[in-house]
Amino acid sequence: MTNWTLAARAAKMNPSAIREILKLTDKPGIISLAGGLPSPKTFPLADFTEACATVMARDGATALQYSTSEGFAPLRQAVADFLPWNVHPDQVLITTGSQQALDLIGKVFLDKDSRMLVETPTYLGALQAFAPQEPIAVSVASDDEGILIDDFVAQAGTGADKARLAYVLPNFQNPTGRTMSEARRAALVAKAAELGIPLIEDNPYGDLWFDEEPPLPLAARNPEGVIYMGSFSKVLAPGLRIGFLVAPASIYPKFLQAKQAADLHTPGFNQRVVAEVIKNGFLDRHVPTIRALYKAQRNTMLAALEREMAGLDVQWTRPVGGMFLWVKLPEGMVAQNLLAAAVERNVAFVPGAPFYAEHADPRTLRLSYVTASSDEINTAIAALADAIRTTA
Ligand code: PMP
Numbered sequence: 001m002t003n004w005t006l007a008a009r010a011a012k013m014n015p016s017a018i019r020e021i022l023k024l025t026d027k028p029g030i031i032s033l034a035g036g037l038p039s040p041k042t043f044p045l046a047d048f049t050e051a052c053a054t055v056m057a058r059d060g061a062t063a064l065q066y067s068t069s070e071g072f073a074p075l076r077q078a079v080a081d082f083l084p085w086n087v088h089p090d091q092v093l094i095t096t097g098s099q100q101a102l103d104l105i106g107k108v109f110l111d112k113d114s115r116m117l118v119e120t121p122t123y124l125g126a127l128q129a130f131a132p133q134e135p136i137a138v139s140v141a142s143d144d145e146g147i148l149i150d151d152f153v154a155q156a157g158t159g160a161d162k163a164r165l166a167y168v169l170p171n172f173q174n175p176t177g178r179t180m181s182e183a184r185r186a187a188l189v190a191k192a193a194e195l196g197i198p199l200i201e202d203n204p205y206g207d208l209w210f211d212e213e214p215p216l217p218l219a220a221r222n223p224e225g226v227i228y229m230g231s232f233s234k235v236l237a238p239g240l241r242i243g244f245l246v247a248p249a250s251i252y253p254k255f256l257q258a259k260q261a262a263d264l265h266t267p268g269f270n271q272r273v274v275a276e277v278i279k280n281g282f283l284d285r286h287v288p289t290i291r292a293l294y295k296a297q298r299n300t301m302l303a304a305l306e307r308e309m310a311g312l313d314v315q316w317t318r319p320v321g322g323m324f325l326w327v328k329l330p331e332g333m334v335a336q337n338l339l340a341a342a343v344e345r346n347v348a349f350v351p352g353a354p355f356y357a358e359h360a361d362p363r364t365l366r367l368s369y370v371t372a373s374s375d376e377i378n379t380a381i382a383a384l385a386d387a388i389r390t391t392a
Pocket of ligand 1: 123
């Protein structure tokens with residue numbers, strides 16, 4: 001690089017640990033349990049082909065023109081209709097992936113050194129999205145049911161230092177796969193309202209439950225106190241980059257202004273194609289097929305872990321939906337160091353450390369059960385167990 005002077009925030013932008021690891025998966029023959037990629041088997045290709053043709057034939061010129069920053073009205077309506085609380089379409093902002101919603105939330109809420117609260121651990125991509133604003137991300141103690149309310153209160157800060165937001169993933173969390181319990185949801189919503197801290201509820205996986213629907217979203221309990229984020233990435237296809245944000249009417253204009261400045265609008269063609277695909281109850285038919293596939297793959301991985309990790313001091317979560325589970329290695333082991341031994345045995349995973357805002361637990365790692373096939377999962381977990389045995 002030349003000797004150009006970059007903004008201080010540029011120094012805070014780091015390559016995604018996951019993208020770095022995904023480079024390893026280029027190695028021929030490697031089985032990757034690392035990426036967060038939905039299974040391409042679930043992409044409804046024929047429906048998309050038909051929808052693209054319909055959109056072009058019906059209103060191609062409009063679809064290819066600039067359009068409004070709020071998003072395509074029928075898509076906003078569809079989002080408002082499928083959410084399980086009373087949402088007006090005017091509260092829905094279509095975003096370029098829900099990742100963009102995180103960026104907009106950071107721009108609207110955070111200054112340099114603003115305090116913000118996250119779960120332990122949390123979605124790495126959210127930490128990255130907020131990082132350019134240079135906030136202080138505070139890691140709130142969390143257990144299998146989600147964020148601990150006592151620590152939420154203890155870390156909330158006061159006066160000028162009060163947390164500007166708390167970012168949480170109640171359903172099948174990335175990276176741990178855990179789900180916030182009914183009681184914890186109720187308590188968190190009440191406490192956040194009492195303290196005046198907005199909750200940012202990120203819910204890209206909520207529809208991917210296996211046996212029963214998760215408890216109601218936080219936003220359904222207190223729509224005025226929650227900014228809700230959703231996505232079509234995990235129920236349709238991520239390459240379209242269609243996500244959304246639902247905000248209380250009072251703050252919506254700020255998100256709209258941030259969105260306008262960021263990219264004017266989300267691609268109109270993609271929005272129309274999604275609206276076309278999902279009309280007439282398509283998701284009600286399609287999503288159960290994703291659930292069935294991912295549940296079978298989860299079962300395969302859990303069974304493989306039981307079998308292969310026998311006798312090793314390894315712990316793992318048992319997700320009831322979503323794409324990931326979280327592993328804790330034996331005392332003294334470091335997941336980052338295990339990775340080389342795993343890659344030698346043709347298996348890749350993501351070390352857990354980058355998912356912590358502070359105080360990373362080096363023994364943790366994330367496994368995805370959705371992209372590899374069942375046979376590959378069995379092979380990969382056996383190889384991982386072998387790597388653990390020889391490294392321990
Ligand atoms: N939030 C979480 C928790 C995620 O796991 C992801 C995708 N990995 C996103 C947001 C972003 O998804 P998208 O931009 O594709 O909607």
